[in-house]
Amino acid sequence: MSTLVEIRNLSKVYTRGKQKIEVLHHIDLDIAKGDFLALMGPSGSGKTTLLNLIGGLDTPSQGSLSVGGQRIDSLGEGALAKWRSEHVGFVFQFYNLLPMLTAQKNVELPLLLTKLSAAQRKQNAAIALKLVDLADRATHKPTELSGGQQQRVAIARAIVSDPDLLVCDEPTGDLDRQSAQQVLELLQMLNRDHGKTIIMVTHDPKAAEFASHTLHLDKGTLVEQATQV
Amino acid sequence: MKYLHLVWAALFRRKTRTFFTIASVLAAFLLFGLLDSVRTAFAQASESVAGANRILTMSRISFTMSLPQSLLARIQAVPGVKEVAYANWFGGVYQDPKNFFANEAVSENFFSVYSDFVVPPEQLAAFRNTRTGAIVGEALAQKYGWKIGDKIPLQATIFPQKDGSNAWTFDLVGIYRVADPKEKNNEQAMFFNWKYFDEARQFGNGAIGWYIEKVDDPANADRIANAIDAISANSDHETKTQSENAFTRSFVSQFADIGLIVAGIMSAVFFTLILLTGNTMAQAVRERIPELAILKTLGFSNPGVLALVLAESVLLVLLGGLAGIALAAVVVPAMSVHASGLLPDNVRPNTWALGIGLMLAIGLVVGVLPALRGMHLKIVDALAGR
Ligand SMILES: Nc1ncnc2c1ncn2[C@@H]1O[C@H](COP(=O)(O)OP(=O)(O)O)[C@@H](O)[C@H]1O
Numbered sequence: 378m379s380t381l382v383e384i385r386n387l388s389k390v391y392t393r394g395k396q397k398i399e400v401l402h403h404i405d406l407d408i409a410k411g412d413f414l415a416l417m418g419p420s421g422s423g424k425t426t427l428l429n430l431i432g433g434l435d436t437p438s439q440g441s442l443s444v445g446g447q448r449i450d451s452l453g454e455g456a457l458a459k460w461r462s463e464h465v466g467f468v469f470q471f472y473n474l475l476p477m478l479t480a481q482k483n484v485e486l487p488l489l490l491t492k493l494s495a496a497q498r499k500q501n502a503a504i505a506l507k508l509v510d511l512a513d514r515a516t517h518k519p520t521e522l523s524g525g526q527q528q529r530v531a532i533a534r535a536i537v538s539d540p541d542l543l544v545c546d547e548p549t550g551d552l553d554r555q556s557a558q559q560v561l562e563l564l565q566m567l568n569r570d571h572g573k574t575i576i577m578v579t580h581d582p583k584a585a586e587f588a589s590h591t592l593h594l595d596k597g598t599l600v601e602q603a604t605q606v
Numbered sequence: 607m608k609y610l611h612l613v614w615a616a617l618f619r620r621k622t623r624t625f626f627t628i629a630s631v632l633a634a635f636l637l638f639g640l641l642d643s644v645r646t647a648f649a650q651a652s653e654s655v656a657g658a659n660r661i662l663t664m665s666r667i668s669f670t671m672s673l674p675q676s677l678l679a680r681i682q683a684v685p686g687v688k689e690v691a692y693a694n695w696f697g698g699v700y701q702d703p704k705n706f707f708a709n710e711a712v713s714e715n716f717f718s719v720y721s722d723f724v725v726p727p728e729q730l731a732a733f734r735n736t737r738t739g740a741i742v743g744e745a746l747a748q749k750y751g752w753k754i755g756d757k758i759p760l761q762a763t764i765f766p767q768k769d770g771s772n773a774w775t776f777d778l779v780g781i782y783r784v785a786d787p788k789e790k791n792n793e794q795a796m797f798f799n800w801k802y803f804d805e806a807r808q809f810g811n812g813a814i815g816w817y818i819e820k821v822d823d824p825a826n827a828d829r830i831a832n833a834i835d836a837i838s839a840n841s842d843h844e845t846k847t848q849s850e851n852a853f854t855r856s857f858v859s860q861f862a863d864i865g866l867i868v869a870g871i872m873s874a875v876f877f878t879l880i881l882l883t884g885n886t887m888a889q890a891v892r893e894r895i896p897e898l899a900i901l902k903t904l905g906f907s908n909p910g911v912l913a914l915v916l917a918e919s920v921l922l923v924l925l926g927g928l929a930g931i932a933l934a935a936v937v938v939p940a941m942s943v944h945a946s947g948l949l950p951d952n953v954r955p956n957t958w959a960l961g962i963g964l965m966l967a968i969g970l971v972v973g974v975l976p977a978l979r980g981m982h983l984k985i986v987d988a989l990a991g992r
């Protein structure tokens with residue numbers, strides 16, 4: 378299997394005033410294309426920081442990071458934004474949908490940045506909503522949906538532009554068991570049937586079971602290396 | 607354009623707040639539409655008199671400066687002038703200074719030049735034959751319950767009688783009517799014999815306030831006006847001949863610099879508006895930082911986010927502003943018929959253009975700081991609520 382994400386000697390230092398906090402220490406990690414990886418670890422261990430770096434939301438202080446063969450650690454802000462729009466889908470704990478827009482319009486958002494026509498945007502968003510089994514909720518606003526439904530809309534938004542990589546930061550952290558189960562099955566299906574590479578941060582060992590394997594992060598260091606690459 | 611629904615949704619995220627902000631913008635631009643229309647009317651005081659069949663000649667220096675009687679014959683001799691009347695402002699007060707109405711001493715042929723002020727022939731004859739005779743507009747007569755035969759006392763404010771007394775008494779001999787309902791406000795004046803006024807006044811005898819010329823062809827009005835003003839060129843009583851509406855504006859300009867007043871009021875209004883809408887926009891963006899962070903996460907560029915917020919604030923001001931000027935465009939024509947030329951017949955294109963320019967400028971000014979804030983937000987911090 379080929380490698381999608383290649384991380385070498387990656388460090389992240391936050392500067393707060395005069396104080397420097399190194400949050401990630403010299404991380405080496407390869408993530409295979411088609412993997413479904415669960416990232417666990419205590420609160421404050423740097424999971425979100427690592428996920429944000431892989432998703433191109435932030436840039437490392439040191440080391441190299443390539444995704445799909447492209448170095449993203451040295452991209453400027455504008456280039457990184459364009460790269461994100463083409464290659465990564467994001468799912469967050471609190472769904473982060475725009476409250477004023479319908480489910481359909483929320484899912485269409487990433488497509489506004491493409492050259493697709495209005496009709497094509499509409500069609501693609503409808504397909505994505507169908508995939509998450511919410512075609513009948515297309516015209517609903519986020520406040521008219523349950524947490525689980527909102528998270529599935531967020532997943533539809535994450536996959537609508539067909540990225541290779543999904544990064545999910547505690548996607549079930551705010552959901553009841555049943556909704557969490559639905560969301561996890563959905564992610565599993567996207568991984569299995571659609572070949573999406575998924576990196577999921579979670580606190581919940583039950584959630585991690587849906588992944589193909591699990592990595593643990595502690596105080597900014599990986600305590601177990603991936604067994605298979 | 608495909609982003610418009612995003613801007614729109616953001617704008618109406620807080621409906622009540624947006625509604626009140628738009629209402630204030632509307633009020634400010636309604637006021638702007640009205641005041642700038644007044645200013646426009648005054649700025650055009652030197653407009654052409656072409657098309658007028660009646661023009662007025664007054665002192666170029668000031669409405670309060672009088673003109674020599676000797677001009678009468680020379681104006682009458684100007685080709686194209688059919689008839690010349692003249693008048694003096696009396697400024698008398700009826701019972702109480704609150705009861706303001708125009709009262710003027712006029713030449714015998716005044717109602718012939720003002721043929722739209724209709725007086726029954728026998729009343730007109732009585733006016734000529736009664737030294738102290740006066741004619742008032744029907745609306746004014748109704749207001750004070752005056753009937754023909756009444757004695758009307760006026761207290762002089764400028765011109766005492768020869769014996770020093772300010773008490774003048776006139777005999778009401780006629781009532782004029784204006785046929786055109788749009789001109790009914792012209793029925794609010796009182797006219798009396800210039801000859802009586804001139805003989806009885808203590809000073810200024812022989813001096814004329816202004817001349818009124820009836821021209822043979824409105825198309826020649828410009829040429830005639832120039833010829834009349836040429837008579838007194840380089841004299842100590844240079845004249846300005848203009849249309850009636852321009853005359854009214856010159857009259858009001860004696861008391862106030864309209865342009866300065868309008869600019870002063872509007873500066874205060876727009877300053878307040880900028881603080882108010884600026885506050886709305888700052889609040890709106892502060893609340894939406896996580897949403898803007900999501901847009902950036904999805905790949906919206908920094909300039910893109912900047913443009914979205916600026917578009918939002920410009921749209922906010924445009925919605926209120928265009929509605930405000932549109933409302934002014936309804937009000938101005940309705941008021942204009944009663945405004946004796948102090949308002950144009952409608953909101954002029956230059957007022958629209960200036961207004962839209964101001965809306966864009968205000969929109970950008972109030973949007974720029976929130977937009978920069980949105981643009982510079984760090985995604986990872988905003989998502990973590992830092
Ligand atoms: N922008 C930042 N500035 C300063 N410190 C930060 C910043 N982001 C994260 N941190 C710190 O880095 C550590 C790891 O944070 P995070 O990656 O969010 O942990 P986790 O997701 O594992 O709970 C924490 O101690 C956090 O306070």
Ligand SMILES: [Mg+2]
Nearest residue numbers: 424425426546
């Ligand atoms: Mg975290």
